[in-house]
Amino acid sequence: MGNGKASGCGRTALRRRGALALPALLLPSLLPRAARAAWPERPVRLVVAFPPGSLTDVLARVLVEPLARELGQTVVVDNRPGGNGIVGTEAVARSAPDGQTLVVTSSSAASINPHVLRHMPFDPVRDFTHIGTLAEAPYLFVGQPGAPDADFRAFLERARQKPGELTYSYGNASSQIMTEVLARAAGVSLTGVPYRGGAEALTDVSAGRIDCTFTDFANGLSQSQAGRVRALAQSALEPTPLAPEVPPVATVLPGFDITVWFGISGPAGLPEAIVARANQALNASLRLPATGAKLRQLGFLPFARTPAEFTRYVREQLQVWGERVRIAGITPQ
Secondary structure (H helix, E strand, O other), rough: OOOHHHHOOOOOOOOOOOOOOOOOOHHHHOOOOOOOOOOEEEEEOEEEEOOOHHHHHHHHHHHHHHHHHHHHHEEEEOOOOHHHHHHHHHHHHHOOOOOOEEEEEHHHHHHHHHHHHOOOOOOOOOEEEEEEEEEEEEEEEEEEOOOOOOOOHHHHHHHHHHHOOEEEEEOOOOHHHHHHHHHHOOOOEEEEOOOOOHHHHHHHHHHOOEEEEEEEEHHHHHHHHOOOOOOOOEEOOOOOOOOOOOEEEHHOOOOOEEEEEEEEEEEOOOOOOHHHHHHHHHHHHHOHHHHHHHHHHHHOOOOOOOOHHHHHHHHHHHHHHHHHHHHHOOOOO
């Protein structure tokens, strides 16, 4: 387990961070006039299956205004939290396939839950029409500001010298899986401590009660810049423009490459014209310089795909995260 190979499995040439080039067939001028005129006729409900202030919610609220402009119709965020994304996502799977109810799909709901839950009320591929990707986000690995570790390599060396003594906090399954995959790749033993959310998990690292955590980039970086935690590494394979001074985990554990992803989906059976129109509006919103700048400021790396590419990506990521869960040794509940 010490070679880190499994942590980067499943990456494909499709994923190019920040690449927003779109095929000409999705440009608005080439869409069928009926598709542009007929939908949406009333406000679109964009379900966020996590609470206000969550990473998914923050992303959705950045996109609501430009997406509404592109569609010529109001887009309303509807927070439906519960079950690590299960409640809200299932509600969309069971909604009418008319394009009026969509969901911000995430790696948590579509890639991780099927492997950590014994009973899933929906199939992440079969029960949805996947419209387009939004962004991916690396996580930041942070430690206590007063710890003796000068860098990530020094942290791992201390962990090797104290097997099982160093603790990590996690407020979601993504953070837990990343840390367990990292520990196995590095050949160290860390003790996990669950929290109700990522903010609480980060706070206890800052307070010196927990040794480390994988946290969302924006919160982790701001806390690091304020001196409350120490940023040791980030989870993407390549250096990220979000914080080029923070080295990838892969500089010490070759091949480590884990990011979370987000997209927009609707229920199965959405008409092709609606899917094409929604994809065009979504990708046009992502291409706007102001939108991209805001997303990057919040720790997201926007990227776009066609509906067919996104559907393949969902299938691929389901397998990728399944392997990560297996490596992490997490038993379905």
